[in-house]
Amino acid sequence: MANTSSRTLRLLSLLQSHRYWPGDELAERLGVSPRTLRRDVDRLRELGYPVEARRGVDGGYQLAAGAALPPLVIDDEEAVALVVGLQAAAQGAVEGIAEPSVRALAKVVRVMPARLRRRVEALSAMTVPAAWGGADRAAVDPGTLTEAAVACRDAERVRFAYTADGGRRTDRHVEPHRLVRLGRRWYLVAYDLDRSDWRSFRVDRLTGLRGTGARYRPRDLPADDAAAFVRAGLDELPRPHAVEALVDAPAAAVRDLIGRWSTVEEVDAGRCRVRITAGSLDWAAMALGSVGADFRVLHPPELREHLREWGTRFLRA
Template sequence: MSDVTRRALRLLSLLQSRSVWTGPELADELGVTTRSVRRDIDRLRELGYPVLASNGHGGGYQLGAGKALPPLVLEGQEAVAVAVGLRLAAGSGIDGLEEQALRALTAIDRILPPTVRTEVAAVSDVLDVLDSGPGGVTSPTLLTLARAARENLEARIDYERRDGERMTRRVEPYRVLSVSHRWYLFAWDLDREDWRTFRLDRMHAARTTTFRFPRRPTPDIAAHVRESLSLGAYQTQARVRVLRPAEEVAPHIPAMVGTVAADDPDSCILRIGAWDLRWVAAHLAYLDLPVEVLDPPELAAEIENIAQWAGRGGRGR
């Protein structure tokens, strides 16, 4: 890297670090003349950076807002702070922030120098976010799978099923999602030749291979994962018609509970998975909405039992 290029990058870093710099201040920081500073400013402008200049008291050079976010130039400790902050945000439990933070972290992790990456890992190991949901997911696992999905690389995961059996799964990762404070991988299972959803906290290891895969047409990923979590994991499933519009019902049905699909403008079909029908009946009672049982018929009897219990004021028989 030439001295001119190195100085231009250093100048860009300075302009990003505070709002306004005078010419003499920049010259002093860079160890050059103010004339060299002006030439370097012109080079940045030619590259598309909107460097603004103003005269008078309080004036100087400042980096303006452009049409696109320019590449950030970060010092080592600044990169550590950004990467650690993104890792904390990825586990924060804040709706909409976790996945965005993971995408940003995946992008920055690819270009971190080894020494900075090591320091980020060391700092991250002693930080945590309280009330962020179930743990057990490590940052390397998140980053490995997110990078594999981004770069279309096959992956191998050491996975533990619900019954405790461990196995190696060969997958084509497509999306890493956060659902109800848990992380999941949506992927094509090469051995089973079907789409699968895997919990990251059940992965003991994850690694990428050098094999790239052509992307397949995907189903609606969010809907597929939601159905897998709320229905596929349970032996008992129920289907009811709720006599309210889908957009009114959907906000009250967590992704781990069921799926909602419009039936007509005034009603929707709710599908719920559970270990037993009594729990389904209790959840419907909690919703306090008019429903028609579609299947199984036994669910109607469970709802009647709850109604009789409520009619007795909660007293047993």
């Protein structure tokens, strides 16, 4: 049975590596007779793999697309490439796939042999990320992100060091609940055991995250979902600048550009009122400027002066 099982996995690997295999060549690669090959193919079909057969002198086999994605067999090099690619995707290189990438990472890393993990870690350690305009201040260590995802999935308590916005460093012992990606940042929603309350932690500020081996029974989160909990926490952060402006552009177009950071109300068909609560005037100026339309600042007066300074600097450039 062990020989049959290993041969079946070898057959699957071969079918996944080539679009089409002549029957004689495939049987020779496996060291079996054409009759045994047919039985192995039938065994794969029973497992849900759609293997198509072509009869005749030039007959052979190929793996077709099925209704669902079956388990894949990959070699060591492909496994390392897969993890490195998923780590890059988890950083948000492509919009919309960061969260699925983290879920896939948690599954792959969990079953990856130690020798391959060491190769991935070495490759990550020796690779220097670069970005236009300097390093990304919110860069997340892929290993930390993966460990957090695994701990959430397995309901395992973790410990880590956390550096708050003001630079204060504390040690935390938490029950991780969910990872949330909001904008360009990742947040870990967890129950803080030392403070007996729920918290959200920016993952780029976590260091030394490690599992404790202790399992827990998941608690009820005091919010509709983890994303709502993170947003509510961010809404409570101090934002001293309340900005209001009239923008000469349709409300729908402005919402598409900056709606996630502002409130946009239609004034008429070609004009809208924008309200932004921001931590800095620079950010509000960039948001309004990115619309690509004329606008008039209604409030606060200091933003008008701020824009004059920007305009003078730009003209000098």
